[in-house]
Amino acid sequence: MSVFGNSNSLPISLVISLSQTLKGLSWDRIQGDHSGLVSSRGILYLLIFQQLGQMVRWSWGFHILLAKKEQYEEYRDECAEEGRYRDDSISEGVLIPGLDGSTDSSDDETYVPAGRTPVAGTSGASPADSDDEADIPKKRSTTINGDGNDAHNGPFVMPTNGLNDILSFPRMRDLDELETSKGVRGFLTRSKSTLNKAFTQAKEKTRRLCRRAYLKLPQRLRLLLEKTIRFVSEFMNPPLWAMLLSIVVASIPSLQGLFFEKGSFIKNSVTDAITQSGSVAVPLILVVLGANLANNTKDSEIKDSEESQIGTRLLIASLISRMVLPTLIMAPILAVIAKYIPISILDDPIFIVVCFLLTGAPSALQLAQICQINEVYEGVMSRILFQSYVVWILPSTLVLVMLALETLEWAGV
Known part of the structure; x- marks a missing residue:
């Protein structure tokens, strides 16, 4: 205050x-x-x-x-201390199951998977979830040999009927290109996609060049740059950046003329808009x-x-x-x-x-x-x-x- x-x-x-x-x-x-x-x-x-x-x-x-x-x-530290005391008070009354030395768990609580994951053409429900257990045939025991095949059922063969339809998803980008490949709208979409791709590639190349140049610097200089960048990113905020830019504009005569020269485009658009906003x-x-x-x-x-x-x-x-x-x-x-x-x-x-x-x-x-x-x-x-x-x-x-x-x-x- x-x-x-x-x-x-x-x-x-x-x-x-x-x-x-x-x-x-x-x-x-x-x-x-x-x-x-x-x-x-x-x-x-x-x-x-x-x-x-x-x-x-x-x-x-x-x-x-x-x-x-x-x-x-x-x-x-105070919040952490309060949380520790609260956890201690809770742990005195209630013990976490499995960590208090008790062995009350039974075999019924052990998770047993419901079998092989279904593929195309099979039901998505598990046999363990069915109400009519009498109609369910018993699973044959599965023993895997050293070559990875089933000893009782023979080598496993990947089913092909309908599997490709599930595993091969359509490319959404190709569908979009087919839908927008005609007319002016399609031209604008393709142009936008090309520009985005070119911008991404240029950005990646620039990042790689900067990375190579940064790695060639001495280690002490790199540490100094890292500390400086970290300090600036943590300390600066939008109001401080705005003040810094205002000082730069006020210190350079050419920028003063650009923003405040009567009849210029920047003066009639940006400067006048800021002036009107400042008036209210x-x-x-x-x-x-x-x-x-x-x-x-x-x-x-x-x-x-x-x-x-x-x-x-x-x-x-x-x-x-x-x-x-x-x-x-x-x-x-x-x-x-x-x-x-x-x-x-x-x-x-x-x-x-x-x-x-x-x-x-x-x-x-x-x-x-x-x-x-x-x-x-x-x-x-x-x-x-x-x-x-x-x-x-x-x-x-x-x-x-x-x-x-x-x-x-x-x-x-």
Whole structure:
């Protein structure tokens, strides 16, 4: 709760509204600065903080703070210990047959096969399953010679009548080709089959070449590559891959022109689609917030035993650690930095306001979703969101804005 705050929906709405209402937020380094530019710069600062928070959340937080209980070694050891005690208690009352030294088994319980597996033209039922045992002829004893033949019945001969019909199944691919060999549909099917075959062969050849090249490498280099690939596959997830790709696009000017040049195909299709989707992100986040707050009005069943024991203490500790302690610690530090450290961006008033708003922002909404996925502290999380976004939000925002304005006046920004 103390590490991950809301840097999307609520701060963006506050920055947009404050840029339109508060006076004196214009930056003297920009000629003709107005509320629109102030708002855009504030959103840009929030975007930078949001990306940094996402990197921390989906790397360190996702693998340590937000991991499921089953991923912790202590929890697995505890479950294994509970299972061992349960198995011991069960074994004290009930003994497993055959393992307790008892010899109550009789010959009737021994499985006897019903005879030779029937072939074509014979019945699928076993003689042992028939009700009329009087009509069943007795089986002749079978003795196998050294050459593999039956001593009484002679050499075994595989029946041929009807057996080939059973053993030879039709090729489904040939039937499909016969059914779709005519017309445009058949041409498309054959083309698709040819392309799939060519792709499979190319993939197999590439795999073999990579395998040969990999085996030619020194053993130490191979071990290093294996460890690196294993670490990347375990550590990376889709949000981190997306952030990595965004950094690559932002660092290469040619890719920037490809995605953001006006009139280009990528700009009119991919970039505009992403922009339109991002435009509804804040309203959707507010809808999710409303849904989470609605859960607070319901009597939800407590699934976690720890929640009933430490739920109230966890609520108080989360609110204090998220909305009180960061402000008390960061506010003096921000004021001293704005006063004495000569950094150009610290002269922008909206940057100071953004920093103060983020210090006392409520908890991130993704924490509620993660609690629902992990099925832990769901009731406490809904109470935390209600207290943060309904009860504490107004006084906290007023205090943060007043501190930001006092800092701007004291630092002479």
